[in-house]
Amino acid sequence: MPRKIIKERVPTPERPPEERNKDFNEVNLGYTFELAKKEAERCLQCKPAPCIQGCPVYIDIPAFITKIIEEDIRGALEVIWRNNSLPAITGRVCPQEDQCEGVCTMGKIGDPINIGKLERFVADYARQHGIDEELLEEQIKGIQHNGKKVAIIGAGPAGLTCAAELARMGYEVTIFEALHEPGGVTIYGIPEFRLPKEIVRRELENLRKLGVKIETDTLVGKTVTFEELREEYDAIFIGTGAGTPKFVKWEGINLNGIYSANEFLTRVNLMKAYAFPEYDTPVKVGKKFAVIGGGNTAMDAARSALRLGAEVWILYRRTKKEMTARIEEIHHAEEEGVKFMFLVSPKRFIGDEHGNLKAIELEKMKLGEPDETGRRRPIPTGETFIMEIDNAVIAIGQTPNKTFIQSVPDLLVDRWGRIVVDDKLMTSIPGVFAGGDAIRGEATVILAMGDGRKAAKSIHEYLSEKS
Numbered sequence: 001m002p003r004k005i006i007k008e009r010v011p012t013p014e015r016p017p018e019e020r021n022k023d024f025n026e027v028n029l030g031y032t033f034e035l036a037k038k039e040a041e042r043c044l045q046c047k048p049a050p051c052i053q054g055c056p057v058y059i060d061i062p063a064f065i066t067k068i069i070e071e072d073i074r075g076a077l078e079v080i081w082r083n084n085s086l087p088a089i090t091g092r093v094c095p096q097e098d099q100c101e102g103v104c105t106m107g108k109i110g111d112p113i114n115i116g117k118l119e120r121f122v123a124d125y126a127r128q129h130g131i132d133e134e135l136l137e138e139q140i141k142g143i144q145h146n147g148k149k150v151a152i153i154g155a156g157p158a159g160l161t162c163a164a165e166l167a168r169m170g171y172e173v174t175i176f177e178a179l180h181e182p183g184g185v186t187i188y189g190i191p192e193f194r195l196p197k198e199i200v201r202r203e204l205e206n207l208r209k210l211g212v213k214i215e216t217d218t219l220v221g222k223t224v225t226f227e228e229l230r231e232e233y234d235a236i237f238i239g240t241g242a243g244t245p246k247f248v249k250w251e252g253i254n255l256n257g258i259y260s261a262n263e264f265l266t267r268v269n270l271m272k273a274y275a276f277p278e279y280d281t282p283v284k285v286g287k288k289f290a291v292i293g294g295g296n297t298a299m300d301a302a303r304s305a306l307r308l309g310a311e312v313w314i315l316y317r318r319t320k321k322e323m324t325a326r327i328e329e330i331h332h333a334e335e336e337g338v339k340f341m342f343l344v345s346p347k348r349f350i351g352d353e354h355g356n357l358k359a360i361e362l363e364k365m366k367l368g369e370p371d372e373t374g375r376r377r378p379i380p381t382g383e384t385f386i387m388e389i390d391n392a393v394i395a396i397g398q399t400p401n402k403t404f405i406q407s408v409p410d411l412l413v414d415r416w417g418r419i420v421v422d423d424k425l426m427t428s429i430p431g432v433f434a435g436g437d438a439i440r441g442e443a444t445v446i447l448a449m450g451d452g453r454k455a456a457k458s459i460h461e462y463l464s465e466k467s
Contacts (some may be wrong), residue, residue: 064079158448163175290313
């Protein structure tokens with residue numbers, strides 16, 4: 001009897017918008033065992049499977065989905081861990097619709113398989129039932145230490161992934177992190193309602209159990225020199241990310257009340273401004289709050305400001321169709337009450353006599369021919385208007401961190417400040433590798449993790465050949 005194909009995906013439960021927009025608790029509640037199995041049974045088990053090629057870390061997606069159907073969550077986690085050491089994180093924040101789900105065969109006749117939420121289910125269920133601890137203990141027993149040492153600069157997704165891979169290969173790994181808490185963008189950039197920090201900290205604890213040392217409050221180039229690391233370690237991986245905000249030289253950009261997205265989200269997330277006065281980090285949002293930009297960072301800033309009590313507007317120079325944010329994030333923002341204004345761009349920011357932001361002059365735009373990104377180019381119309389606002393966030397992108405790069409003059413970078421690497425991710429300095437946003441500019445967590453995994457293999461090859 002032919003198998004019945006179910007075209008509609010099984011939805012994951014979510015908290016209602018009118019409840020969740022008042023706190024920072026997680027929005028999506030994830031699959032139950034029964035719902036996950038039901039969704040997994042929709043998978044066609046294609047051969048070859050396009051979803052594997054669509055995944056930046058090449059998880060064997062059909063294999064782990066089969067394990068869910070068989071109710072073997074340990075087996076599912078084993079499959080995922082072969083390629084991805086942080087599934088609870090990627091299952092929540094990875095843009096699956098542009099990657100594995102974007103090429104899913106089921107998507108041609110109905111809804112693609114909800115791969116991201118199934119990955120999250122496996123990680124969450126394994127954590128809740130101690131399965132991940134048992135599996136990790138077995139892996140630790142099998143590690144054969146080789147006596148070689150590797151330094152990782154930056155405890156973001158690229159650095160953490162590289163560290164996990166190398167530790168499993170038997171290397172002694174130390175991560176040097178400038179901030180007081182490791183995790184990179186997963187800690188300071190992505191809000192609690194999208195990625196609870198207890199999830200990140202659990203993944204970090206697993207990393208420590210593998211033997212990885214994490215030195216926080218250590219800014220390489222200041223606290224310790226790069227040359228000191230080169231003398232002590234056999235190889236180095238640079239995963240310093242993209243923490244330098246982009247600004248346009250708009251008039252009034254230095255007025256009080258204008259944040260970079262990086263500063264605003266760091267205050268809210270890492271410094272827990274959302275829990276003021278329990279945590280002594282106030283952040284001012286005022287009554288009317290504007291976010292300039294159309295990516296995931298803009299959505300995170302807007303949804304955070306909304307929860308802090310402001311009326312929030314996202315101002316974007318193109319239309320909704322051209323926004324780079326995930327469809328899910330735009331949908332959640334709309335549901336929660338964030339307002340959108342399209343085809344507008346800042347002309348100047350207007351302050352009061354005390355230097356505080358009070359309004360923004362916006363210029364109306366129209367769309368022209370596609371630019372190098374494939375999106376239609378915004379063209380100024382010359383027509384402007386004034387919008388009163390109390391605070392604003394600039395979320396138009398970020399570039400690689402400059403402090404570290406400036407401390408290593410021999411490190412080759414391109415004109416955008418990105419570290420130049422070869423096809424093995426080695427930099428211009430022998431034995432020094434790099435990946436993630438430091439070589440790409442602002443990108444996704446999963447792409448950074450893919451770089452970390454590739455770099456670990458390259459480091460292992462390099463040190464094996466050298467010895």
